[in-house]
Amino acid sequence: xxxxxxxxxxxxxxxxAVYMIHYNIKHxxxxxxxxxGSIGLNTENTGSDFIHYNNLTEDIVLNWVxxxxxxxxxxxxxxxxxxxxxxxxxxxxxxxQLPW
Numbered sequence: 001x002x003x004x005x006x007x008x009x010x011x012x013x014x015x016x017a018v019y020m021i022h023y024n025i026k027h028x029x030x031x032x033x034x035x036x037g038s039i040g041l042n043t044e045n046t047g048s049d050f051i052h053y054n055n056l057t058e059d060i061v062l063n064w065v066x067x068x069x070x071x072x073x074x075x076x077x078x079x080x081x082x083x084x085x086x087x088x089x090x091x092x093x094x095x096x097q098l099p100w
Contacts, residue, residue, distance in 0.1 A: 002079050003028055006061050007036075009053075016053035017043040023065055025079075027086055034082050039068045 003026045010020035018041055025035035041064065051060060066075050 001028060001083065002026065002034070004062055004065065006058050006065075009056075009061065011053055012043055017041075017050070018053065018056070018061070018064075019043045021061055021065055023062075025082065027082070030086070034086060035078075037065075039065050041068070 004023060005026065006021060006023050008022040009018050010022075011018050021039045021041065023037055023039070024033050025037075026032065027034045066072060069075055069078065
């Protein structure tokens with residue numbers, strides 16, 4: 001129903017630690033962007049689980065976004081809210097021509 005995409009990563013110069021993730025959410029059926037956001041990360045955690053910038057994948061970063069938003073249940077709730085806001089609009093006729 002929705003596709004989440006990473007648009008940009010902001011990194012620290014010294015260790016390439018990601019401190020900000022910018023993403024968007026596209027509604028697949030309408031092919032329209034229905035949400036955007038940014039998530040700030042703690043750059044102090046550079047221990048054994050640190051993933052160097054060049055080794056990141058979109059799946060890894062999307063999981064960081066989902067975790068920051070509260071996990072898969074919260075993401076599903078958010079998507080349901082987005083869907084609820086789209087459905088009433090979907091059936092509207094948005095003609096620019098007047099009937100006269």
